[in-house]
Amino acid sequence: MALKTFGYAAQSASSTLAPFGFSRRDPLEKDLVIEILYCGVCHSDLHQVRSQWEGTRYPCVPGHEIIGRVTAVGSQVTKFDVGDIAAVGCMVDSCRQCASCKDGLEQYCERGFTATYNGNISGAGENTYGGYSQQIVVDERFGLRIRHPENQLAAAAPLLCAGVTTWSPLRHWGAGPGKKVGIVGVGGLGHMGIKLAHALGAHVVAFTTSTAKRQAALDLGADEVVVSKNAVEMKAHASSFDFILNTVSASHNLDPFLELLKRDGTLTLVGAPEHPHPSPTVFNMILGRKSLAGSLIGGIPETQEMLDFCAERGIVSDIEMIAMQDIEKAYARLLKSDVKYRFVIDMGTLRREV
Numbered sequence: 001m002a003l004k005t006f007g008y009a010a011q012s013a014s015s016t017l018a019p020f021g022f023s024r025r026d027p028l029e030k031d032l033v034i035e036i037l038y039c040g041v042c043h044s045d046l047h048q049v050r051s052q053w054e055g056t057r058y059p060c061v062p063g064h065e066i067i068g069r070v071t072a073v074g075s076q077v078t079k080f081d082v083g084d085i086a087a088v089g090c091m092v093d094s095c096r097q098c099a100s101c102k103d104g105l106e107q108y109c110e111r112g113f114t115a116t117y118n119g120n121i122s123g124a125g126e127n128t129y130g131g132y133s134q135q136i137v138v139d140e141r142f143g144l145r146i147r148h149p150e151n152q153l154a155a156a157a158p159l160l161c162a163g164v165t166t167w168s169p170l171r172h173w174g175a176g177p178g179k180k181v182g183i184v185g186v187g188g189l190g191h192m193g194i195k196l197a198h199a200l201g202a203h204v205v206a207f208t209t210s211t212a213k214r215q216a217a218l219d220l221g222a223d224e225v226v227v228s229k230n231a232v233e234m235k236a237h238a239s240s241f242d243f244i245l246n247t248v249s250a251s252h253n254l255d256p257f258l259e260l261l262k263r264d265g266t267l268t269l270v271g272a273p274e275h276p277h278p279s280p281t282v283f284n285m286i287l288g289r290k291s292l293a294g295s296l297i298g299g300i301p302e303t304q305e306m307l308d309f310c311a312e313r314g315i316v317s318d319i320e321m322i323a324m325q326d327i328e329k330a331y332a333r334l335l336k337s338d339v340k341y342r343f344v345i346d347m348g349t350l351r352r353e354v
């Protein structure tokens, strides 16, 4: 007997999301059953629903910025009680034994972590279903604690991906006082990158293609804003950055950003576009011993660290709440970079239509 539930799924790369009935596993000893209250809408959801990356399996129920209430716990659960608020991010399992898992970096699990949606269920030959749904069953090891007040829960949901995906590289590359940090793209990830880099004490420069976002980026915590299409504005920052985090969701020329790094600086890519970026010019890297790097979401301990940091400082995402039925309209706006700055689905609007 499995738990019958429902959500919204795409049945193919060209179909729109629609109501879908499916089952969750019956809770195991260490499992939580979470009734989902809110789920953020990440650009990765759109990439995967449309099969812009390799390997989307259908039906695809997206969603990996999940906050909800625990409705049942297995007999061996120690971290959560029924009634608690719990969250789930981009992963629901990993091997737990490899060096990466032991280091709390489950996203780099050597056997591959189980993604919250479109992930392989070990041994079962099935794929996982994500947070655009009524409930989720997860091992408590992959459940996160949210210490924000109830009225901030919806706005805390995007921390589960947009928050930790920017937090992890900012911490790894030492963003903090005395460091000049660039954040490229003022979208879901980018606006969290600005807030977090600012809170960590770095001097933050936001890069946007949109002049209309100039003031907004300052309001989010940027010390300066550069319109990246403006060569004069870009040149004013030549060879001055310790670290630049690039969150852009589309392929573009990386050279103008490599030129802004100082000696030994790093440009880290988190944006994961459908098509590759053109190769950077080698001279932009060898002159100044610069690094081009990448970073994937964040491990469970660093996700909890980021959530607690944000709760202490009252940091949440700037969100637009939507009904489940409006997801396709939200995707259309996401493609135009027309969202301030994260859509969050109010799961109370999900009605049984299946």
Ligand code: NAP
Residues within 6 Å of the ligand: 041, 042, 043, 044, 045, 047, 161, 162, 165, 184, 185, 186, 187, 188, 189, 190, 207, 208, 209, 210, 213, 247, 248, 249, 250, 251, 252, 269, 270, 271, 272, 273, 295, 296, 297, 334, 335, 337, 341
């Ligand atoms: P988003 O809200 O759509 O933000 C992307 C931003 O990129 C836009 O707001 C826009 O900023 C900029 N942009 C879009 N098209 C552009 C273009 N053609 N040229 C230059 N800039 C452009 O998306 P998101 O949810 O933040 O996700 C961003 C990317 O990160 C996606 O590819 C997503 O899949 C990826 N991602 C990666 C990880 C990871 O672990 N590495 C985790 C989550 C998401 P401006 O308007 O300010 O220019």
Ligand code: ZN
Residues within 6 Å of the ligand: 042, 043, 044, 045, 064, 161, 162
């Ligand atoms: Zn995401």
Ligand code: ZN
Residues within 6 Å of the ligand: 094, 095, 096, 097, 098, 099, 100, 101, 108, 109, 110, 111, 112
């Ligand atoms: Zn592992």
